[in-house]
Amino acid sequence: MFTFKIEPDIVMRLFERRHAAELCAFFTENREHLGLELPWLAEPFDEGDVGEYIQAGLDRLAANQGFRAGIWQRGALAGCVSLHGVDWNDRKASLGYWVGQHYQGRGLVTQCLQAVIAHAFDDLGLERLEILCAADNERSRKVALRLGFQEEGVLRRSWLRQGQWVDQVLHSRLRERG
Numbered sequence: 001m002f003t004f005k006i007e008p009d010i011v012m013r014l015f016e017r018r019h020a021a022e023l024c025a026f027f028t029e030n031r032e033h034l035g036l037e038l039p040w041l042a043e044p045f046d047e048g049d050v051g052e053y054i055q056a057g058l059d060r061l062a063a064n065q066g067f068r069a070g071i072w073q074r075g076a077l078a079g080c081v082s083l084h085g086v087d088w089n090d091r092k093a094s095l096g097y098w099v100g101q102h103y104q105g106r107g108l109v110t111q112c113l114q115a116v117i118a119h120a121f122d123d124l125g126l127e128r129l130e131i132l133c134a135a136d137n138e139r140s141r142k143v144a145l146r147l148g149f150q151e152e153g154v155l156r157r158s159w160l161r162q163g164q165w166v167d168q169v170l171h172s173r174l175r176e177r178g
Ligand SMILES: CC(C)(COP(=O)(O)OP(=O)(O)OC[C@H]1O[C@@H](n2cnc3c(N)ncnc32)[C@H](O)[C@@H]1OP(=O)(O)O)[C@@H](O)C(=O)NCCC(=O)NCCS
Pocket: 033, 034, 037, 097, 098, 099, 100, 103, 104, 105, 106, 107, 108, 109, 110, 111, 132, 133, 134, 137, 139, 140, 142, 143
């Protein structure tokens, strides 16, 4: 499965079932930090559940619908980037991402997404990429803008997040035409 070296000490690698124990420990440590984005972390979970989460990413790849890759820094699991919601008809897809609480502020997501974006436009031939962030998720919105995405608008009350309606901001980046 693919491994992509971003920098000597940063590697992006497809999540495989053999990563279940490592990812389970990571989720346990970052349960609160990632809880809004991955609400199932609030429920009890074990290595088997995390294995299924990983399998869903592999199934996505097998169906040619994107992928979910882990980010490792100096050999330690630090986060994840994903391509999902691929619409081959209209040649667009969405990006997802998260890093562990103590891995924020290092540019890991920005650097890995730069490689994913190049792959999506240059290899997959997609025309449009989207990032959807909760309006109150300042860090995530900064990631989108840092990567050259434009804000297209606010989707009002579009996410029932832990029982509370929140607005989401839609960002997009288009393939550059030469
Ligand atoms: C959203 C989230 C991934 C952002 O993490 P992040 O570390 O701020 O994002 P990046 O990896 O792009 O790092 C950017 C930061 O690293 C710094 N940085 C350091 N080296 C850098 C480099 N080489 N390139 C870019 N930025 C770099 C930037 O200055 C920036 O710091 P600042 O925001 O304090 O100015 C993180 O907060 C998170 O996982 N949140 C919970 C899950 C979530 O909300 N996911 C998004 C759902 S839409």
